[in-house]
Each structure stands twice: as structure tokens, then as C-alpha cells.
Amino acid sequence: MSEKTLQGRILQGIGGFYYARDDAGTVHTLRAQGKLRRERMKPKVGDHVELSPGEGEEHGWILRILPRRNELTRPPVANIDVIVVVAAAATPDPDLMMVDRMLLNARRAGIAAQLVINKSDLDAARAADIAAQYRGAGVEPLMVCAGNGAGLDALRERLWGKVHALAGQSGAGKSTMINALYGLSLETGSLSRKIERGKNTTRHCQLIPVSGGGMVLDTPGFSLLETDVFDPVELKDSWPEFAPCEGQCYFQPCYHATEPRCAVREAVAAGEIDPRRHERYAALLDEMRQRWRDRYD
């Protein structure tokens, strides 16, 4: 093993091999050291690692995984800066319950979320209405049209230098958006010939470095729809627009669902919080209460 150690970031992992880029931009082919395997520390795409580079045709080794800032299980990725939740204004009809679930899961994972409403060319009024629903929700909605590029400069600017992943309904325009943002061609664009060679069409999740020092995660079916079971009283913490009301309800704690003299419900009635967003919150709360009751079954 080489004496030299470097730091790198895992861009991709396939069949026990990992591809990590060091600070100088060199991509190393690596395997995880036995010690990591024994400790069941499985490297994830996005991990910062200490590595020992291979010599010649030999692969190198991942010696250590540096502490993670955040991580997801499916897909197994770590240290994502922003999750871009993409919803189409039309075709397919936007499923805002799905959007809210994704925002919840991003928040629970400790990852910032950016809401992007695509296909604003198809229904500008609907796009604006969706954006309005997320006022105060901490996702600064952007309306774009990946098809003709409208709004993409603003989005690119927000994502500049960040490691980001796009999530959303199939057909919402995620691939089109990534290609339009970065001049990529996801189906054919490859990180490295070496990785591609001899592989079939199964797509793995990979980080693609883009201009500005950021990276975009290319992954088949990033759903972000699985929520762990947790105490339903915590659910409200993932609705930033409720925060100004916190502590002002008659009941403490308050679930902000059906309680009388609830400051959140009053804010909804006063038009300060979007009623549809609150309605979906109440539905998710019912679901979590049920799951919480059934958690030992």
C-alpha cells in the first residue's frame, strides 16, 4: 500500500469499487479497507474519505470515512447540501402531498430544500399558485421552464458550488432540468470511461461535478418518500411557516390540527398560512399518529 494518503470525495460506488475525486481533480479507483467493512462502515456516495491511492493499475484503498453532515439511506448518499424538489405545474398534475412529504424528509435528514416549479410554460397561473402555497415554508419557490431555459439562471445561481440532488414525480422534468442547467446529457454523459466499460444499462447513483465547484446527483428514482416513524408532536417542527405561532396556542404542546384557540389555525383563517398546506399537514399528522400507535405491532 502506498505511504501517501489523500482526501477525496466519493462520486460513485459500483460492485464494491468506489470512485473518489481528490482535491486536485484526479479520480481514484478504491476499495474499502477491511477495517471499515468489519465496522460495517459502508462508504456512501458523497462521503469525504481519507484514501491511499493505487499505484499503476492497482486500485487504492479507502482508509477512513470522515464524519458525515447528513445522510440518506435510499439512495445511500451523504453530505448533500440541497435537495431540489421539482414539481410540474402540469403534465403530470402536481402531487403536492408528495412534495410535502419530500420537504418533510429533507428537513428530518437535515438537508436544505429548494422547491422548483417546472413547466411554468404549460400553466403559469397554476405555477404561481403553487409558489404562493409555500410562502414562509423556507423553500423559496422558483418557477422555471426547463424546456426553454426560463428561470434556470436564477436556479443555477442558488445551487452554485453546492452538492445537490433533484427529487420529484416522474415526468416532472428533472433530467431535462439537469441537462439544461449544466449542458449534460444524462443518458450518455459519463463520469469515466473506466466506470462505464463493460457495464450494462443499470444506472447507479453518481455525483457529477458541475461548473462552480458544485455537484449534482444523478440517480434513478430518487423518491425521498420514506418517513421514519417519530412522535407526531415533532411533525409541526418541519413546517417553518408555523414557527411564528409557536408557543401562542392555548394548549401546550399543540398539534395545530383541531385544537381550539390554536394560533396556527388562526393564522390559516387570517390568510397568513395557506389552508391547503395546512390541510396536507393535518393529513400527514393523522398518518403519523396512526403509525406511532401501531409502532410496536
Ligand SMILES: Nc1nc2c(ncn2[C@@H]2O[C@H](COP(=O)(O)OP(=O)(O)O)[C@@H](O)[C@H]2O)c(=O)[nH]1
Ligand atoms: N412543456 C414543458 N415540457 C417539459 C419541460 N421540462 C421537461 N419537459 C418534458 O417533460 C417530459 C419529462 O421530462 P424528464 O426530464 O424526463 O422528467 P423526469 O422524469 O423528472 O426526469 C419530457 O418529455 C420533457 O421534454 C418544461 O419546462 N416544459
Ligand SMILES: [Mg+2]
Ligand atoms: Mg429522469
Ligand SMILES: [Zn+2]
Ligand atoms: Zn396550535
